[in-house]
Amino acid sequence: MIKLYHFELSGNCHKVRLMLSLLGVEHEQILLDFATKEHKSSKYMKLNPFGQLPILVDGDIVVRDSHAILIYLAQRYGNENWLPTDAQSTSKVMQWLFTAANYIRQGPEFARLYHLFQIPLDVELATEKAAEVLKVFDEHLSDRQWLELNRPTIADVACFPYIALAPDGKISLDTYPNVIAWVERIKQLPGYIGMPGL
Amino acid sequence: MIKLYHFELSGNCHKVRLMLSLLGVEHEQILLDFATKEHKSSKYMKLNPFGQLPILVDGDIVVRDSHAILIYLAQRYGNENWLPTDAQSTSKVMQWLFTAANYIRQGPEFARLYHLFQIPLDVELATEKAAEVLKVFDEHLSDRQWLELNRPTIADVACFPYIALAPDGKISLDTYPNVIAWVERIKQLPGYIGMPGL
Numbered sequence: 001m002i003k004l005y006h007f008e009l010s011g012n013c014h015k016v017r018l019m020l021s022l023l024g025v026e027h028e029q030i031l032l033d034f035a036t037k038e039h040k041s042s043k044y045m046k047l048n049p050f051g052q053l054p055i056l057v058d059g060d061i062v063v064r065d066s067h068a069i070l071i072y073l074a075q076r077y078g079n080e081n082w083l084p085t086d087a088q089s090t091s092k093v094m095q096w097l098f099t100a101a102n103y104i105r106q107g108p109e110f111a112r113l114y115h116l117f118q119i120p121l122d123v124e125l126a127t128e129k130a131a132e133v134l135k136v137f138d139e140h141l142s143d144r145q146w147l148e149l150n151r152p153t154i155a156d157v158a159c160f161p162y163i164a165l166a167p168d169g170k171i172s173l174d175t176y177p178n179v180i181a182w183v184e185r186i187k188q189l190p191g192y193i194g195m196p197g198l
Numbered sequence: 199m200i201k202l203y204h205f206e207l208s209g210n211c212h213k214v215r216l217m218l219s220l221l222g223v224e225h226e227q228i229l230l231d232f233a234t235k236e237h238k239s240s241k242y243m244k245l246n247p248f249g250q251l252p253i254l255v256d257g258d259i260v261v262r263d264s265h266a267i268l269i270y271l272a273q274r275y276g277n278e279n280w281l282p283t284d285a286q287s288t289s290k291v292m293q294w295l296f297t298a299a300n301y302i303r304q305g306p307e308f309a310r311l312y313h314l315f316q317i318p319l320d321v322e323l324a325t326e327k328a329a330e331v332l333k334v335f336d337e338h339l340s341d342r343q344w345l346e347l348n349r350p351t352i353a354d355v356a357c358f359p360y361i362a363l364a365p366d367g368k369i370s371l372d373t374y375p376n377v378i379a380w381v382e383r384i385k386q387l388p389g390y391i392g393m394p395g396l
Contacts, residue, residue: 049334049337049338050297050301050330050334061286061289063289063293064293065292065293065296065297065300067292067296068289068292068293068295068296069289071288071289071292072285072286072288072289072292075284075285075288075289076285085283086273087270087273087274088259088270090269090270090273091259091261091266091267091269091270091273094263094265094266094269094270095261095262095263095266097266097296098263098265098266098295098299099248099263101296101299101300102263102299102303103248105300122320132248136247136248139247140247
């Protein structure tokens with residue numbers, strides 16, 4: 001059976017939990033202890049030398065990085081619904097995975113790390129970047145329901161947690177009505193699951 | 199004809215130039231002026247609302263983000279050589295694209311931004327992260343020639359520029375012999391092109 005090694009409060013881990021649930025893929029979740037740095041022990045460093053979670057193990061396949069895992073799950077278990085196969089559509093979806101890994105990470109994700117976990121970070125810069133990202137999202141979502149392809153894809157799943165969790169980082173979504181509507185739309189998907197803060 | 203909007207000194211733009219050259223794909227390069235913020239003008243903000251380069255335009259297809267562009271070019275013009283299609287091999291390659299977007303960006307890429315362009319950043323943290331990344335790369339490359347699949351893929355292209363440019367950020371590669379050998383291997387690929395600093 002697929003094993004997912006994860007933290008409860010990580011939005012990156014939640015992306016993967018959410019994807020597994022949306023796909024209805026049976027799996028086992030193994031919760032690691034962040035406080036004791038269990039994920040930095042040799043057992044897990046062998047699975048991911050960068051010492052981070054989530055890690056997915058599917059038979060003899062090991063995948064590290066939440067976004068690489070989303071791609072893997074969509075390709076392996078998603079029947080092209082969540083990630084298309086043609087170059088044009090794929091590129092549309094992929095752009096948002098890197099938006100999540102880059103702008104969303106340095107914006108709302110970092111602001112949340114600062115406020116919720118007291119990680120020393122330039123919170124002013126993170127808050128500024130969060131506003132930039134949310135503005136782009138709100139405009140992009142002004143004339144569509146989903147980020148790309150008129151249907152939910154891994155683009156939505158990748159971007160969802162840290163945008164929906166923005167209030168944890170003292171960033172209000174109130175002035176981004178299209179973002180709020182999109183968050184609510186995702187919450188209505190069959191198989192949707194939440195996490196603390198959502 | 200394919201159009202690439204880029205900066206001369208950006209490693210992210212160089213990834214795309216290198217990929218186009220390795221694939222032998224005919225294209226037109228349009229150099230924008232970073233100093234006058236040409237990329238933030240409405241013409242380019244329409245192509246990429248995040249206001250960054252590179253941007254690739256191929257007919258009516260617009261792709262933003264260097265890594266999404268690598269995926270697009272490999273899928274569209276690469277005959278599976280640079281990006282396989284099965285889920286397991288794809289996941290192996292994709293992991294490194296997110297390594298580039300995440301650890302390499304916050305390590306050697308940020309250190310270079312600080313030292314070369316005087317961008318205000320926590321250079322101590324960037325230098326520390328660069329050392330972590332380079333250690334993982336050197337160990338990973340101790341028993342292989344390429345990052346995955348025993349052949350050059352977009353994983354190598356994605357990670358190459360900012361690792362090879364690490365000395366621009368006052369990070370020496372001298373203690374990472376396997377990384378140096380890998381950098382040299384990439385420089386020997388048919389179609390390889392350099393950039394200032396390489």
